[in-house]
Amino acid sequence: MAKKRSRATKTPVVDRNAKLEEVMTGTTAFNVPFPKDLSSLKEMSPLVIKHPYSIEYLHSYGQDSPFFAGLANKKLLGTRCGHCRYTYATPRLHCANCGKETDWVELPQEGRVHTFTTCYFGSEEFLKETPFHLILVEFDGADTLLLARLIGVSAPQDIRIGMKVKAKFRRNSQLKPTDVYFVPA
Amino acid sequence: MRPVYMVSGGVSKFVKARPDATFQKMVKEAFDYAFHDIPKLKREMIDGSVASYFSDHFTRQLMAGIMAADYLGLCPKPNKRVEGGGATGGLSFQAGWEAVASGRMNCCVVFGFETMSRVQTWKGNEFIAHASDTNFDYPVGGFYSGYYAMMVNRHIHEFGTTVEQMAMVSVKNHMNACYNPYAQKRRKLTIEDVRNAEMVAYPLTLLDICVMSDGAAVCILADEDTAFRLTDKPVRISGVGTGTDFMRFADRPHGKVILAPGEKESDYRNLRYPGVHSFRAGRSAGLQAYRMAGIKDPIKELDFVELHDAYTSSEIQTYEDLALCKYGEGGKFVEEGHPFLPQIDYGLKLKKKGTIPVNPSGGLIACGHPVGATGLMQAVFAFWQIQRSIRKHFGSGELQLDKADRGLIHSHAGTGTYVTVSILERGW
Numbered sequence A: 001m002a003k004k005r006s007r008a009t010k011t012p013v014v015d016r017n018a019k020l021e022e023v024m025t026g027t028t029a030f031n032v033p034f035p036k037d038l039s040s041l042k043e044m045s046p047l048v049i050k051h052p053y054s055i056e057y058l059h060s061y062g063q064d065s066p067f068f069a070g071l072a073n074k075k076l077l078g079t080r081c082g083h084c085r086y087t088y089a090t091p092r093l094h095c096a097n098c099g100k101e102t103d104w105v106e107l108p109q110e111g112r113v114h115t116f117t118t119c120y121f122g123s124e125e126f127l128k129e130t131p132f133h134l135i136l137v138e139f140d141g142a143d144t145l146l147l148a149r150l151i152g153v154s155a156p157q158d159i160r161i162g163m164k165v166k167a168k169f170r171r172n173s174q175l176k177p178t179d180v181y182f183v184p185a
Numbered sequence B: 001m002r003p004v005y006m007v008s009g010g011v012s013k014f015v016k017a018r019p020d021a022t023f024q025k026m027v028k029e030a031f032d033y034a035f036h037d038i039p040k041l042k043r044e045m046i047d048g049s050v051a052s053y054f055s056d057h058f059t060r061q062l063m064a065g066i067m068a069a070d071y072l073g074l075c076p077k078p079n080k081r082v083e084g085g086g087a088t089g090g091l092s093f094q095a096g097w098e099a100v101a102s103g104r105m106n107c108c109v110v111f112g113f114e115t116m117s118r119v120q121t122w123k124g125n126e127f128i129a130h131a132s133d134t135n136f137d138y139p140v141g142g143f144y145s146g147y148y149a150m151m152v153n154r155h156i157h158e159f160g161t162t163v164e165q166m167a168m169v170s171v172k173n174h175m176n177a178c179y180n181p182y183a184q185k186r187r188k189l190t191i192e193d194v195r196n197a198e199m200v201a202y203p204l205t206l207l208d209i210c211v212m213s214d215g216a217a218v219c220i221l222a223d224e225d226t227a228f229r230l231t232d233k234p235v236r237i238s239g240v241g242t243g244t245d246f247m248r249f250a251d252r253p254h255g256k257v258i259l260a261p262g263e264k265e266s267d268y269r270n271l272r273y274p275g276v277h278s279f280r281a282g283r284s285a286g287l288q289a290y291r292m293a294g295i296k297d298p299i300k301e302l303d304f305v306e307l308h309d310a311y312t313s314s315e316i317q318t319y320e321d322l323a324l325c326k327y328g329e330g331g332k333f334v335e336e337g338h339p340f341l342p343q344i345d346y347g348l349k350l351k352k353k354g355t356i357p358v359n360p361s362g363g364l365i366a367c368g369h370p371v372g373a374t375g376l377m378q379a380v381f382a383f384w385q386i387q388r389s390i391r392k393h394f395g396s397g398e399l400q401l402d403k404a405d406r407g408l409i410h411s412h413a414g415t416g417t418y419v420t421v422s423i424l425e426r427g428w
């Protein structure tokens, strides 16, 4: 996965440390040299082979499914404990404080930035989306936070803790937590 | 429970890639080093082993633990794998302690490894991010440097911590590593170098973050009788503690600080704890270990600390969790020089240099972080400090502390999800 390394910093005119990005492509080899004298085998260079691995899972969201169904219907759902009144902005169907089953509640679609970052690098799956902004959102009436993407800003300097943000939803749901994202309110 | 001692340790040199060796061979190197350091140890005296590695994705091999155990020739003795993300090494060390403390074993080998070079860095980031909630966190842009950046931005907001204070941690740990031949990154840096390095996740730069490595480490633990038969300088494990917290950092409570000895509720009147700025699991693990070791004033009663500095920011946050200073004072703690080594020149003006050296080895940031080996590497470096054998094992004595009778090791997973603290002290 090639990634330009110049995004976050100025590139000097002459860069003596310039280096080609290592890639996983290569040549298929069917033969390797082999010595007559077995005692020299310990000096042999290691053989490195390519080893792909890909799986498709049937992954169930189980008891958390209504959260994702809610996003598909432009509703942001959390859960609330009827016993201790604790409200979870990232849902869990059982209260971690008292162990009782919680109930689904609708969260406000406006909140505040509790904290943030801008990622210039990332996991392979999200590299092509860099730079992207991550926030934890706090909501009135909720005791915990929600991790989400923030769009509509260009740099970390545009984001402030306490800044108001509002939820937006993908029209074509992907049944992922990214079906909801936030923009400055 | 009976007293448990560490009697020997070994570390393979941590490097970016070890294509010349499988994980079994790397573990064997660390094991042989530890084994040969105490010639009185015979293979038949070893009662069993614990395997420490983090990711089945990196090894691309299930039950890798037994493959290392059989390579070492430790079958058919007991073995089990212990796993808990970044804290895998610390948890495994304590599993070895449990085996000996309970009387199940008189001598237990704890070995750890990770083979992270098998995939490219971006894929490795993905594997590591799979150790966050894959329903709610990973798909949003799962990236641990991003999570830690968010946590330190809140720390900055709450306490006024600065990026320059964070950079000082990087300068310190990279400089210490210059004298540690086992370390992967040995560099003399300035605060400006750290800040001008490429931005990874604001405000963390490439030099605020540890690197991926291939490596292995081994600790040999024993009961009192066996320990004194094997060495005249055994190191006693006098306290252990383990803390946990919610996997999703968004779920952390905003309540009251868990007070360390000497702290008062009024110190933290307006602080909502732990939120995402502090690690409750670290505080909890620390207090358990202090209680067991009889430590009331950690900064006075500990001589040094090897802690899990996956990020410069988490080193600062951990000073506070371990009560080396109050919550909110971590930035000032490093700025004043407390965690630096008294004998090393860092090119910085430090008013109170060397009160309690932190990461004299160079820590994860400079030594590297082959996850399953990391917590054991810390134990080995701490063990050598306490034995006063740094010169023997490093080939030079620059990092040997004058006062090194009691040290703390700290292993940390997730966004502060599992944290272990163990106290090691002179046992002779």
Ligand SMILES: [Zn+2]
Binding pocket: A081, A082, A083, A084, A085, A086, A095, A096, A097, A098, A099, A100
């Ligand atoms: Zn409840």
